[in-house]
Amino acid sequence: MSGTALALVLAGAFCHAVWNIVAKKAGGGAAFVFLFGVVSVVAAAPVAAWTWTRLPQHFDATMWCAAAGSGLIHVLYSLALQKAYREADFAVVYPVARGTGPMLSVVVAILLLGEAPSLVGGVSVGAILAGVFVSAGGAGLWRGGAQKRHLGALWGAATGAFIAAYTVLDGWAIKTLGMVPILFYAVGLAVRTLLLAPFALRRIDDLRREWRTRRAAILAVGLLSPTAYSLVLFAVQRAPVSYVAPVREISMLVGTFIGASLLREEMKPSQIAGAAIMLAGVVGLAWA
Template sequence: MHPAAIALVLAAAVAHAGWNLFAKRVPGGGALFVWLTAVCSAAIQLPFAVGAVLLTGEPVEAVWFLAAVVSGVIHTAYFVILQRGYAVGDLSVVYPLARGTGPMLSVAAAIWLFHERPAGLALAGAAAVVLGVWIIGGLGSSGEGSWAGGVGYGILCGTTIATYTLWDAHAVTVFAVSPLILMGGTSIFEAALLAPYALARRADVARIWRENRLAVLAVAVLSPLAYVLVLFALRLAPVSLVAPARELSIVLGSIGAWLLLREPNPARRLAGAVIVVAGVAAIAAA
C-alpha cells in the first residue's frame, strides 16, 4: 500500500476510535444525538466544502448531489443503529462486530463488483483483521441480553459500513467528487433527514445538548475527520486494502473501552488486537 495511504489510514483510526468512545458515553441520545452531531458537523465542514469547490474551479455537477444524498441516507442509518447498539451493548462488543463485518463485506464486494485483485498477502492480512476483530468482540461482557443486542446491532452497523464504503469509494473515484465536498454534503443531508424528528422534540434536544455538549462537538469533529482521511486514502489505494487496514481503530477502541469505560476481559481483547495489528502489517506490506 502507498505510504501516504498508510499514514492517512492510521490517523483515521485514532480519530475513529476517539469519537466512538465519546458516542458510547451518550447511550440514551439516539437519533437526537445523531442530529445534533450532524448539524454541528455540517456547520464545521461547510467552509471546507465551499473552499474545495472554489479551488477546483470546476462547475458543480449534478452527480455530486446524488452522491451526497445517497451517502447521507446510508450514514444516517449507520449512526442511528450504532447509537441504539451502544444503548444496549458494550462498546467492546458492538464496535468490533460493526468494524469487522464491514471490511469483510467490503473486500468481498470490491473483488466481485470492482474486479480488484489484491495480492495474496493482502488478503491474508484482511482475513487476520476480521479474525482479530471477532476475537476482541468475544461473547460479550454485560450478560446474555447485552450480547444478543450488541451482536444484532453490530452486524447491522457492519452492513451499513460496507454499503457506504463501497458507495463513497465509487463517488470519490468514478464520480470524482472531492472528499471534502462529499462529507460536507453528507452531513447536511443527515441533518435534513432527522430535522422533522428533532424539531418535534426540542426539549429533549436541548437537554442532550446541555448535558453532552462536549461529546456532540467531539463526534462532530472527529467523525468526519476520520472518514475524510479514509476517502483521501481511497484515492491512493484500492478499497479492498483500505477498508480492512482502517480497522486498526479496533485496537485503540478496545483499549479505550478497558481503560476508560472499565469494560472487562482485557486479555482476550488485547490478544485479538495483536492479530489485528499483524493483519494491518500484512496489508501495508502488500
C-alpha cells in the same frame, strides 16, 4: 498500500475510536445524532468552500444521487450505532460492527468494483478480519446465557452492514466518478442533517435538553467524526477500497485499550490476542 495512504487511514482510525468511545459514554438517541450532525456541517462548510475555490467541481445527477445516498446510509448507520451502544457493551458492539463492515466491503469491492488484492494483501485482510472476530469473543458470541451480548452482536452486525454500504458507495463515488472527497462528504453531511431535521425540530425541548446535558460529547463527536472519515476518503484516492476498509479496523486496537480504561469494561485475553493479529495484518498491508 503507500505510506501516505496508510498514515491517513491510521489517523482516521484513531479519531474514529475516540469519537465512538465518547458516543458510547453519551448514550444519546436521535436528538444527539442530529445535533452532532449540525456541528459537523458547520465545521465542514468552510473547509468545503475553500476546497471548491481550489478544485471547483460540477455535480451532475449521478454525483448528487451518490452524495444523497451516502447521506441516507450514514443516518441509518448513526441511529443503529447509538441504539447498539444503549443496548450492549462497547467491547462487544464496536468490534462486531467494525469487523462486519470491512468483511462485506472487501467482498463487494472485489465483486462490483473489480478490485483484485494480491496474495499478501488477501492474507493480510484475512488476518485483520480474524483479529476482529477473536477480539469480539469468537464463537463465544453465539453461546447461550448472554442475551445482552447477543443483542450487542446483532446490533453491531446491523451497524456493520451500513458501514459496508457507505464504504463501497463512497469509494465508487471517489474513484469512479472522480468526486473531490471533502466536497462529496460535505454534501453528504448536509443531506443527513436535512433528513433528520423534520423529526428533530418537532421536539425543540428535547434538543435543548440534549445540548445542555451532552454539549461536550456533541462537539467532540461532531468534530472528530467528519475528520476521521475525510481522512479515509483521501486514502481511498490512493489505495484500493479492499485494502483501506480493513486497515480502518486498527481503530479496534485503539478502542479496545482506551475503551477498557475509560469505560471500565473488562479487557479479556481474547481482545489482546485479536488486537495483535490485526496489527500483523496492518503491517502486511503496508507491504502489499
